[in-house]
Amino acid sequence: MTRTFPVLRKNALLLPERRRFLKGAGSLAAGGLLNPLAAHAATPILSLPPVKEEDALVAFGHTGPITDGGWDTAHDMGVQAVRKAFPRLRTVYVESVPYSADATRIFRQFVAEGANMVLGTSNYGDFIKDVADRAPEVAFLECDGTSVTRNLGWYYVTHWYPSYVIGIAAGLMTKTNRLGYVGTFPIPSVFASANATLLGAQSVNPACTMQAVSTNSWFDPQAATQAATALADSGCDFLCGITDEPAYLRVAESRGLKAAMWNLDMRRFGPNAYVSSVMLDFAPFYIEQVRARLNGTWKAAGNFLTMAHGVDRDIWGQTVPENVRTQADAMRDRILAGYSPFQGPIRDNNGAIRIPAGTTMNDMAIYQWDWGVQGMTGLG
């Protein structure tokens, strides 16, 4: 299930409070697209004409190799699900699309080859928007994007909720009270992930702090290994992060530490260190979006994939004690019931109150988080 923000309401913090779709809410096809918010979005949105499945081409640009065992593998599983659901549809993909003018070239080439729908599995910003603006007949979707135009929308997972749940486990399991975070770039999705984990840990263990390192890459196993080693050397005994691959789990395993991952189940790379993972599942969303494009009902929008509908914590690792599981899962249940743990007062890492008491950060506010919470070093 996804929540859809229509074009005219794109403007971040003016959005209505988070809404949750609870159990039994509709089929996939009825998903985000038919929800009432999108329905009365005013008009500059123009739906693209329907395409026959056998005539259609859907193209995916992946940010890393689909064999990375993480982010891109997760997206590729979504692509495979699309292939299964639409066996006559043609799909193509390109791996390791760089964040440079080459991305524009690759997306342009997709358009030139007749793609009806182009998905970028990362935020390519202007590189995808420039192509979308010149190809009004093609539907574009960008993961982790920010712009919505008449033929370009975005989608993202609300990974901060499972991160908070895993953070509770981290707070209970750390002995040094120092968490290490292998970050990529100092950007909102990284702030959201690191902050959520730290806030979760502090909710059960207020002494927790987090040391973050930015590697300037989403896929650089060597840099991630070095960063994780440095964090371990500085006394962190619980590693988490947001890299596309499992390198820091191996470090945690060999150093006898604990690690929480993201993207997929990665326990085979470090069965003793593995605590859990922020699990991603793009398949239902991709199927829903492609179906809408084929039916001619696709509309550009911003979409959040919510907890238990595209993102969740993984089954706990074998070394996670029972009481930790119970305590963390209690929060998971509350979140699933509509609770948000992102409530004020939340202080930044200079000690200033940024979210006053009585205020809840909604998903759009979290999606644009650009400061580190109290106890965070190395980020913000």
Added chain:
Amino acid sequence: MSRFQRFPTAPARRILVCRAIAILVSVIVVSLLLAMSGRNVGELAHLVLTSTIGSRFGLEDLALFMTPLLLTGGAVTVTRRMGLWNIGGEGQFYLGAAGAAGVGLFIHGPAILILPLMALAAMLCGMIWILLPALARAFADVNEIITTLLLNFVAGLLVYWLATGPWRDRVTGALASTERLPVSIPDLWGVVHWGFPLALLIVGGLAAIMSSTRWGYEVRISGASAGMARYAGMPVRVRIISAMLLSGALAALAGMFEVAGTVHRLQGGMADNFGYLGIVVAVLARGSCLAVIPAAFLMALILDVGIVLQTQQVAATVVLAITGLVLLLVAIADECAHYRVVTPATGRTVRKAS
């Protein structure tokens, strides 16, 4: 008995013939490999041709690829004439982009004034970046290959720092970058901006400077034999520094064109290896400034074909291997062109006569 003998020089026509054979061989090898992996080579070839040189869309992309390659290739060629290697094109590219972005972000005014100012700032930054290696080379004989190369990493990280730190635009998603620059180089033809004809003009001008000015003559002589140039009273040190500064300015200008023409934001990784590819272009051009144009075209074509192949599900690593194969075979062809069959019959007759 006749045998192969290496000659120190090779005529241009021979090199061209050998290279044509090399490219043909690489096309055959790649086609065979693709056919063996079960792909329809005919269809693929048709698509590759129409998507590169066979359509306006393809030609636009080629011109966009060529623009920075012309300048970074020209930058390396200038130092080649001096007998030096500027491996630091990537770093100077980054510095140029940073300098240009700094002007674009913080000085506001009409584009007609801001764009030249951005170009000037970029070239100045590029020259500053190569100044230290140039001085070290001219006065302390420090190998410029190492110094220019290592400064690339410093420059790359500097741009990451600017884009993720003080100049960061706080709304971008997966990669930190600055805000979009308010000015951009106007488009000339589709997505091709005016940087393309300018780059062609600059390379043409460079060829003229090299072949018909006193400065160019002195650079060429100093490159051929520094000792002789010194004996002839030429200021070799000054020529080393000036050639390297010019080289840095050219690579930096490529960075300005890229940031103001195609990317519009300063961000880490934006150099896309154009600095290093400039070295390949210069090697292909064999030190001739005019030959930088066809060399940049060939490189752009290879890169563009790579993108088409990627959208046809050929992995990026395979594309890289194909690029490597083409360049390897061209390098072998260049060497082969130096060899000719010699029949040492004349030698024997001379000995008999004496």
